[in-house]
Amino acid sequence: MHPSRAGLIAFGDAEAGSTGRRRIAGHLSRCEKCRSELRRIQSEKHQLSFDASACATVDPQPGLAWLLSSMASWRDGRSGGLGTEIKSRARTQIELYLGSPAISLVERRPGGPPEELLANTGLVLDALLGPEAADAVRDDVLNGLECAAMEPR
């Protein structure tokens, strides 16, 4: 009687008991069919372990690069939104205290960074409204954005 496939796998993995190992070994010495089946099982096992190691040892850089680029784009997108928000709030304050035409005069460079617009707004309001009021306006612009602004870039 031929041993089962499970028994052959256990024999190949040296997991069969001593009685079973002796029985299967005796059978394999006599049966070419079971010897070929065992060779096939071991070949499949080797193939499987090779595929697994191949997956594990594949160049991780593309995946890591993809992950890092995704994180960077998420972060950039978030900081871009933060900059837009700061600019929008600064423009609102300029419009409130000076007027709409003053926005372009204070902004100087429309595509400039939000820090520049915030600094210019503070400078103008500091001179025209006084330091205390200018600080309050600056706080108003940054109100609720402090946590996001302090995130490491």
Place this chain on the structure above:
Amino acid sequence: MMRKADYEGIESAPRWILLFLAAYLAAGMVAVYLWNAAGNIFSIQGGTGSTSALPVTGMAAVDLWLCLVVLRSFPAGSPLRGAWLLMALAAGLRVVSGVMGSLAGSEAPAVAAAGGPVQLALLAAGLFRLLGVLRGFGFWRRPAVADWAVCGVAVLFTLCRLAELAAAWLAGSPIRVESWVAVAGLPILCVLVLEARLLRQSVVSIGNGLIARVWVALECGILLTGACELALWVVPHYSRTLPLAMFQALIRLPAAAAFALAPAYQVAAQRRATKPASVPTGDLATGTPALAE
């Protein structure tokens, strides 16, 4: 609809000034109308003119107080501290001149000079500094033809006054020192008118925000002062029966109110910045949070 909160605190000063001005002008107009309708049978001139000068002096005092409040918000080294200091001094001289001249009845030339050319010169110096700061930020435009035209009217008026005074002096008429002092302030007024028009150009270049109202008020104050001088020179030539003291108060009060509005708007803008608009607690349906309690 105005809320009660709109009339509370120092930030509501512009509203109170405008309300007082409107009420005073309405009452004055009604009095003049009744006087005219009654056929000038009773006098509304007042005994010494001090009653009529009281609101103008009072408004100057409000102006001075608000200027001092503004001045306190600009520490030493601030670009506009000098400008506000000069404007506060000008307001102070208007108060002193009003109290000493109109209310106490002093006719000293120094008092007339303090309320005339000296305070105008201080105001002109203050505006010069303000314009310098505005120019530094790029809030600046070259004067237009209309600006030169307004200045031309002021210069023409000054020349007419000088010519009139010189003609009287050459004719041997006695001329009071106050007249010379009053005329001495007119060239400064011409400079002020030019500065007011330049301020106007700055307002046009930046828009009509809260700070721009300060400059508009200053411009109105200067132009109304010029208009007062013109009206007080022209009207007596055409009407001898008009109650001049009352007319003078009616015409000078808007200028004084405009000058007081400038620091009032500045204070309102500063308070708006330091105390952002909040939902009044009385409108809330919910009670005080337990944690706050």
